[in-house]
Amino acid sequence: xxxxxxxxxxxxxxxxxxxxxxxxxxxxxxxxxxxxxxxxxxxxxxxxxxxxxxxxxxxxxxxxxxxxxxxxxxxxxxxxxxxxxxxxxxxxxxxxxxxxxxxxxxxxxxxxxxxxxxxxxxxxxxxxxxxxxxxxxxxxxxxxxxxxxxxxxxxxxxxxxxxxxxxxxxxxxxxxxx
Amino acid sequence: xxxxxxxxxxxxxxxxxxxxxxxxxxxxxxxxxxxxxxxxxxxxxxxxxxxxxxxxxxxxxxxxxxxxxxxxxxxxxxxxxxxxxxxxxxxxxxxxxxxxxxxxxxxxxxxxxxxxxxxxxxxxxxxxxxxxxxxxxxxxxxxxxxxxxxxxxxxxxxxxxxxxxxxxxxxxxxxxxxxxxxxxxxxxxxxxxxxxxxxxxxxxxxxxxxxxxxxxxxxxxxxxxxxxxxxxxxxxxxxxxxxxxxxxxxxxxxxxxxxxxxxxxxxxxxxxxxxxxxxxxxxxxxxxxxxxxxxxxxxxxxxxxxxxxx
Numbered sequence: 346x347x348x349x350x351x352x353x354x355x356x357x358x359x360x361x362x363x364x365x366x367x368x369x370x371x372x373x374x375x376x377x378x379x380x381x382x383x384x385x386x387x388x389x390x391x392x393x394x395x396x397x398x399x400x401x402x403x404x405x406x407x408x409x410x411x412x413x414x415x416x417x418x419x420x421x422x423x424x425x426x427x428x429x430x431x432x433x434x435x436x437x438x439x440x441x442x443x444x445x446x447x448x449x450x451x452x453x454x455x456x457x458x459x460x461x462x463x464x465x466x467x468x469x470x471x472x473x474x475x476x477x478x479x480x481x482x483x484x485x486x487x488x489x490x491x492x493x494x495x496x497x498x499x500x501x502x503x504x505x506x507x508x509x510x511x512x513x514x515x516x517x518x519x520x521x522x523x
Numbered sequence: 524x525x526x527x528x529x530x531x532x533x534x535x536x537x538x539x540x541x542x543x544x545x546x547x548x549x550x551x552x553x554x555x556x557x558x559x560x561x562x563x564x565x566x567x568x569x570x571x572x573x574x575x576x577x578x579x580x581x582x583x584x585x586x587x588x589x590x591x592x593x594x595x596x597x598x599x600x601x602x603x604x605x606x607x608x609x610x611x612x613x614x615x616x617x618x619x620x621x622x623x624x625x626x627x628x629x630x631x632x633x634x635x636x637x638x639x640x641x642x643x644x645x646x647x648x649x650x651x652x653x654x655x656x657x658x659x660x661x662x663x664x665x666x667x668x669x670x671x672x673x674x675x676x677x678x679x680x681x682x683x684x685x686x687x688x689x690x691x692x693x694x695x696x697x698x699x700x701x702x703x704x705x706x707x708x709x710x711x712x713x714x715x716x717x718x719x720x721x722x723x724x725x726x727x728x729x730x731x732x733x734x735x736x737x738x739x740x741x742x743x744x745x746x747x748x749x750x751x752x753x754x755x756x757x758x759x760x761x762x763x764x765x766x767x768x769x770x771x772x773x774x775x776x777x778x779x780x781x782x783x784x785x786x787x788x789x790x791x792x793x794x795x796x797x798x799x800x801x802x803x804x805x806x807x808x809x810x811x812x813x814x815x816x817x818x819x820x821x822x823x824x825x826x827x828x829x830x831x832x833x
């Protein structure tokens with residue numbers, strides 16, 4: 346956290362080194378979040394690039410008291426939502442894409458071995474639950490921060506997380522039993 | 524059966540995507556490029572932060588607040604009256620309300636807007652150009668910022684010089700600058716002059732287009748033939764749209780102009796995103812050349828680059 350504060354300060358002063366550290370530190374986490382939500386590596390790359398480009402453009406006016414990690418993750422979430430709105434894709438279509446259109450690893454990203462299984466399971470969750478699970482487990486955001494991103498109460502965010510996790514657990518158990 | 528703890532651990536392990544070195548480099552280069560561009564524009568626009576200096580003392584802070592309040596209260600009375608009282612003001616003869624708009628336009632010190640070109644292909648499909656322009660106008664000063672998509676490519680300043688206009692341009696992509704003189708004024712290229720021209724022609728409008736939602740605002744449109752302001756064919760039509768609430772223009776369109784050599788295609792020029800009195804500083808209109816930029820016409824520099832590549 347102290348390291349992030351220092352990076353934020355140096356970044357605001359125009360330090361390329363600080364920007365590079367932030368980029369290296371958060372690029373993969375942000376990509377994981379974007380791919381996990383969009384199920385599309387090309388779109389995910391565009392989203393993450395947009396986030397960093399906007400971040401750089403905002404350097405002079407950048408004022409952030411909270412966590413840099415949460416700020417960047419929230420920026421990804423906002424852009425992902427924009428993209429999903431643009432696609433005008435319903436939840437069912439989204440789920441269908443996770444089930445049928447996922448072609449697995451591509452040329453630009455490296456995935457964990459079990460990624461394909463996981464993304465299929467995540468795709469079965471309602472979008473809001475998927476968002477909470479990813480923000481909590483991957484980006485380690487606090488429920489207070491997640492609630493703010495989703496514009497809901499902490500209890501709702503926690504309930505969504507619990508429901509999402511339970512569904513994933515039962516899917517994982519189901520796969521083991523088979 | 525998995526416990527919650529084990530489920531979380533499993534998911535965390537599986538939730539791993541990383542960029543391949545090529546992807547990592549590609550995105551980084553783009554980010555770095557944007558940072559570099561921001562630096563170039565910032566360094567040329569460095570000026571003391573007067574606002575911070577003012578806000579350091581409490582007395583001055585209150586005085587500024589009072590002045591701002593007066594400007595806001597006073598300024599609002601300059602704006603045309605709102606049209607939310609249920610009356611459709613645009614149904615009255617334009618002479619009854621167009622002068623009000625004209626007067627409002629005169630009160631603005633500066634205006635910015637965006638210009639885009641839309642090409643209508645032979646199959647009817649529309650293609651919006653990647654290149655778009657942001658105009659800045661202020662009394663007799665003009666500036667055009669030209670973008671290719673998100674890439675900030677060029678700035679052009681037009682500075683009056685007697686009866687002529689000096690153009691100073693810088694190209695970020697070519698790292699070059701160029702200066703030339705145009706005879707005459709900026710004239711019809713000034714978006715605010717265009718607005719005034721259309722408002723002055725409303726009495727002769729060829730049609731009223733009803734209301735539409737543009738950029739989230741209810742707007743009313745008018746259609747005017749380009750023959751009304753020049754030796755143009757009658758069928759060349761232009762449109763101007765006004766915000767129903769503020770009565771201020773929000774969009775102008777030069778519709779379906781033929782493209783030389785492409786009889787099957789037409790082009791529409793749209794100016795929108797008007798921002799009235801956006802609080803521009805004088806620096807906005809003062810040309811500058813970033814350090815290291817070379818002098819030359821962009822065409823010559825591009826040709827020289829191509830020649831050196833071959």
